[in-house]
Every structure is written in structure tokens, then in C-alpha cells.
Amino acid sequence: xxxxxxxxxxxxxxxxxxxxxxxxxxxxxxxxxxxxxxxxxxxxxxxxxxxxxxxxxxxxxxxxxxxxxxxxxxxxxxxxxxxxxxxxxxxxxxxxxxxxxxxxxxxxxxxxxxxxxxxxxxxxxxxxxxxxxxxxxxxxxxxxxxxxxxxxxxxxxxxxxxxxxxxxxxxxxxxxxxxxxxxxxxxxxxxxx
Ligand code: B4P
Numbered sequence: 001x002x003x004x005x006x007x008x009x010x011x012x013x014x015x016x017x018x019x020x021x022x023x024x025x026x027x028x029x030x031x032x033x034x035x036x037x038x039x040x041x042x043x044x045x046x047x048x049x050x051x052x053x054x055x056x057x058x059x060x061x062x063x064x065x066x067x068x069x070x071x072x073x074x075x076x077x078x079x080x081x082x083x084x085x086x087x088x089x090x091x092x093x094x095x096x097x098x099x100x101x102x103x104x105x106x107x108x109x110x111x112x113x114x115x116x117x118x119x120x121x122x123x124x125x126x127x128x129x130x131x132x133x134x135x136x137x138x139x140x141x142x143x144x145x146x147x148x149x150x151x152x153x154x155x156x157x158x159x160x161x162x163x164x165x166x167x168x169x170x171x172x173x174x175x176x177x178x179x180x181x182x183x184x185x186x187x188x189x190x191x192x193x
Pocket of ligand 1: 009010011012013014015016017033034036053054055057058059060061065085086087088089093124125128136171172173174175
């Protein structure tokens with residue numbers, strides 16, 4: 001089990017659980033949100049471009065995100081596997097990732113879908129706003145990010161569900177309990193049939 005996606009609404013715990021999967025299973029994590037934030041902090045050209053969209057709760061345009069992911073997936077440390085956190089989020093990104101994987105002769109082993117209700121997500125992100133100071137954690141922007149999840153990223157999940165690769169995980173509860181569910185979901189997919 002080496003090639004995974006972590007998909008879920010903003011605040012569902014994608015980043016939190018991806019970090020745990022990475023450190024426990026030794027799989028390299030790639031978070032598009034983190035890559036953008038590093039670029040914003042370093043004031044690179046990519047960061048200046050991405051910031052406009054992130055601060056408004058919008059998706060960074062596909063052509064920018066896709067080429068960034070392509071470059072990352074061609075690096076040596078991910079040739080044996082990766083967990084992609086927060087990508088793909090649009091149908092166009094699914095097509096693009098399919099293209100990269102097919103060029104590489106690879107396929108996905110599992111898509112983890114982390115669930116939580118919108119009220120819980122808003123509560124978590126507003127709490128994070130008080131501790132982390134992320135510029136996209138204010139109520140209006142959070143609502144926009146949730147809208148985009150429901151209108152665009154749910155279609156992404158539907159496409160992977162059609163391929164039977166989606167494992168659904170309840171993201172509500174103690175972080176350790178959610179992680180136990182994640183490990184269980186991964187091992188269930190990995191089990192010999
Ligand atoms: P992300 O960084 O992916 O931001 P996010 O969706 O809010 O998720 P994040 O991983 O940070 O939060 P998590 O759910 O772990 O994206 C940010 C922006 O980048 C996007 O809005 C977009 O502009 C851009 N972007 C990224 N990828 C893109 C793409 N593919 N295409 C286009 N644009 C893209 O955790 C949230 C909070 O909940 C944390 O405070 C955490 O401590 C807490 N939490 C986690 N688990 C919990 C639990 N079980 N109980 C209680 N709290 C919990």
C-alpha cells in the first residue's frame with residue numbers, strides 16, 4: 001500500500017492524519033496546501049500567485065497546482081510511494097493525476113475520504129484561527145472553502161468511488177481514535193482477497 005490520496009473538507013483533519021500516516025508508515029507526505037504556504041512564506045512567485053486565491057478561499061488555478069504536483073511526483077523520494085494530501089480537488093486535477101500516474105505506469109492503492117459535518121468543521125477552523133493565525137481561517141472564507149468542497153471536490157470523490165478505491169473514515173472524535181480508524185481502513189484495503 002504505497003500510493004494514497006487523503007481527501008476531505010477543510011478542517012476534517014487531512015493534514016493532521018496525513019502527518020501521522022507519514023510518520024507511522026514511513027510514506028512521504030505531499031500536501032499542496034503546505035507547499036503553497038511555504039511558498040507564500042518565502043515570497044516566491046508561486047507564493048504571490050497562490051496567496052490571492054488562498055486568502056479568498058478559492059482554489060489555486062489548476063494549471064498552477066497541476067504543474068507543481070507533476071514536478072513533485074517526479075522527484076526521487078516519491079518513486080516508491082506517497083500520500084497526497086489535498087490533491088486532487090477538482091475534476092480537472094483528477095484527469096491530470098491520472099495522466100501522470102499512467103505515464104509512470106503506476107496506480108492508486110487507496111483514496112481515504114475523511115468525513116465531518118460542516119458545523120464541526122467551522123468550529124475547528126475558527127478555533128485554529130485563534131491559535132495559528134492562518135489568513136484563510138475566518139468565517140466568510142471558511143464558508144467559501146466548504147462550498148467549493150461540496151460543489152467540486154465531492155465530484156472528485158464520486159469519480160474515485162466509481163473505481164472502488166475510496167475508504168470512508170469518520171473524522172469526528174479524538175485524533176488518536178480517528179487515526180485508529182484510518183489505519184483500519186488502510187489495512188482493510190490492503191487485505192488479500
Ligand atoms: P489546505 O492546506 O489543504 O487546508 P484545509 O483544507 O483547511 O485542510 P488542513 O489540512 O489545513 O486542515 P485539517 O483538515 O488537517 O488548503 C489550503 C488552501 O490551499 C485551499 O483553500 C486552496 O486555496 C489551496 N489549495 C490546496 N490544495 C489545492 C488544490 N489541490 N487545488 C487548488 N487549491 C488548493 O485540520 C483542521 C483543524 O482541525 C486543525 O486545527 C486541526 O488541529 C483540527 N483537527 C484535526 N483533527 C481533529 C479532530 N479529530 N478533532 C478536533 N480537531 C481536529
